[in-house]
Amino acid sequence: MFYRSKSLEKWVYNHVERVHLIKLLVLVVSAFLAARLLEIPHGSWISGTCLVLSRPVPQFGGILHRAVQRIMGTFMGAALSLLTMFVTSENVWVHTIALGVAFPLFALWVFPKDKYAYQVAILTMLIVMSIGTDLSQDAAMWRAINIGIGGMLSLSIIFVFPIQAKVELRYLLADCLAKINQLYLKTSSSKASERSELEGMNTDIITSIRKQRKIFPYLVKESRFFKKNEQRLDDIAISLRKMSGILELLGSSLFTSERGNQVISQLYSIKEKEVLLSERLDEISQLLERNEVKPLPDLRLRLRSSKQELYQLNHQGADENAPLSPFSYIWLHHKFGEEIFKLEGMILELFEAKAKNSKGLTETKQHNN
Numbered sequence: 003m004f005y006r007s008k009s010l011e012k013w014v015y016n017h018v019e020r021v022h023l024i025k026l027l028v029l030v031v032s033a034f035l036a037a038r039l040l041e042i043p044h045g046s047w048i049s050g051t052c053l054v055l056s057r058p059v060p061q062f063g064g065i066l067h068r069a070v071q072r073i074m075g076t077f078m079g080a081a082l083s084l085l086t087m088f089v090t091s092e093n094v095w096v097h098t099i100a101l102g103v104a105f106p107l108f109a110l111w112v113f114p115k116d117k118y119a120y121q122v123a124i125l126t127m128l129i130v131m132s133i134g135t136d137l138s139q140d141a142a143m144w145r146a147i148n149i150g151i152g153g154m155l156s157l158s159i160i161f162v163f164p165i166q167a168k169v170e171l172r173y174l175l176a177d178c179l180a181k182i183n184q185l186y187l188k189t190s191s192s193k194a195s196e197r198s199e200l201e202g203m204n205t206d207i208i209t210s211i212r213k214q215r216k217i218f219p220y221l222v223k224e225s226r227f228f229k230k231n232e233q234r235l236d237d238i239a240i241s242l243r244k245m246s247g248i249l250e251l252l253g254s255s256l257f258t259s260e261r262g263n264q265v266i267s268q269l270y271s272i273k274e275k276e277v278l279l280s281e282r283l284d285e286i287s288q289l290l291e292r293n294e295v296k297p298l299p300d301l302r303l304r305l306r307s308s309k310q311e312l313y314q315l316n317h318q319g320a321d322e323n324a325p326l327s328p329f330s331y332i333w334l335h336h337k338f339g340e341e342i343f344k345l346e347g348m349i350l351e352l353f354e355a356k357a358k359n360s361k362g363l364t365e366t367k368q369h370n371n
Contacts, residue, residue, distance in 0.1 A: 012291070014163050015173045021163055022060040029056060029159045033152065043144045047129055051152025052159075054125060060165055067223075071119035076153040078112060078119075079104075079126025080146040086131065087142040097131045122153070167220040168228065169293075172353065174217070175238070176290035178210040182245055183283040186338070189253045190276055200253045207246045211239055234348055241345045248338045252331070279339050286346055295353040298346070 014021050033052050037045025055072060086100040104127055113120040130145045185203045188196075218236075222229045282298070289295050 008292070011169070012173070015165070015170055018060050018165055018170065022165075025159050025162060026053070026056050026058070029155060033155055037148075042148065044141060044148055047145050047148040048152040048155070051125075051129070051149050052156045055122065055153060055156040056159060071113075071116045072122055072153055072157050074116075075108075075113070075119035075122025076126050076150055078108065079123035080130060080149060082107075082123075083127040083130035084142060084146055101127060101131070167217050167224045171214060171217050171221060172290050172293065174210060174214050175349070176287045178207060178214070178242060179283050179287040179290070181207050181210060182242070182249070183280055183287065185249050185253075186283070187276070187280055189249055197253070204246055204250050204253075207242070211242050211246070214242075215239055228352070231352060234352055238345065238348050238352075241341050241348065245338060245341045245345070248334050248341070252334055252338075275335050275339060279342055282342055282346070286342075286349065290349065290353070293353075295350060297350060297354075 030049050030053050034046070034049035036042075037048050042048070082100065082104060086097060090096045101124075104124060108120040108123045109117075113123070126146070126149050129149055130142050181203065185200065185207065188203065189200060218232070221235065222232055228235065285298055289298075
């Protein structure tokens with residue numbers, strides 16, 4: 003919608019905080035320099051307003067809504083403060099009372115649902131009045147004008163490389179699935195000396211899930227569709243955490259029973275699932291990154307090992323020091339596959355339906371024998 007180049011969009015969303023820092027730097031420094039060169043009275047309030055209103059933390063979604071709040075807050079705050087200044091420009095008690103009245107006035111009546119507009123209005127009043135006796139009406143006028151200029155400049159920067167919550171979530175999901183896939187492949191081929199590396203990879207996955215959860219409130223505000231499916235967002239996060247937990251448990255079984263692990267890894271059913279599930283994770287991740295979420299071909303998983311082979315494995319390959327029995331190890335692989343299919347269905351339900359406005363979810367079938 004906002005980016006003509008997919009590579010540019012990917013770079014922006016992979017460096018959200020850095021992009022916001024660059025935008026804020028250019029905005030504040032440019033406003034400061036322009037005010038000094040043009041010798042605008044009380045011009046420092048322009049760059050100061052830009053810094054305060056733009057905030058140091060990137061904001062997701064709701065671009066137009068925040069823009070309207072910023073304009074309304076600036077206008078109402080400037081109007082009330084100028085009215086107070088014209089009534090009495092030197093009475094600090096009147097100014098203090100006006101400021102005290104402004105809080106409930108803006109928060110409860112003027113902007114009851116728009117907390118950002120209420121914050122901007124109070125900030126505008128504080129800057130214009132400054133609670134001082136040496137403030138002239140002319141200075142108050144210039145401060146109000148400069149705040150308006152700063153508000154408009156900070157408003158314009160919103161539309162430069164805008165960040166949408168749903169797009170950020172899509173990229174985070176794609177990256178998280180890629181990390182899970184890497185950990186899955188690494189878990190089945192690691193040695194005891196690489197245990198700390200596996201733990202670090204799992205920590206990265208958990209951090210990614212937490213980042214996704216932080217975006218949910220913005221996503222719900224940004225889209226009615228996601229607000230309606232808010233529970234599904236939580237289900238996705240829970241599913242990712244389950245997959246992370248399964249991999250953590252599988253990884254822990256590799257190091258106290260390496261002999262048992264060697265026997266288990268030779269089973270065709272394990273190797274078959276490893277390839278199929280890894281490819282499935284990679285496909286889902288790539289579709290999310292390209293914003294081309296669609297149903298994938300049905301995948302049929304079968305247990306190729308015979309019952310006799312599994313019976314011998316459970317008794318001959320068992321290790322009393324291992325946290326998992328061979329049967330449990332194989333069962334966890336099945337559960338990991340189930341979570342992949344559940345997650346795939348939920349992603350389809352949210353992103354394919356959202357993109358195409360489809361009537362329903364095309365479910366991917368799963369067969370476990």
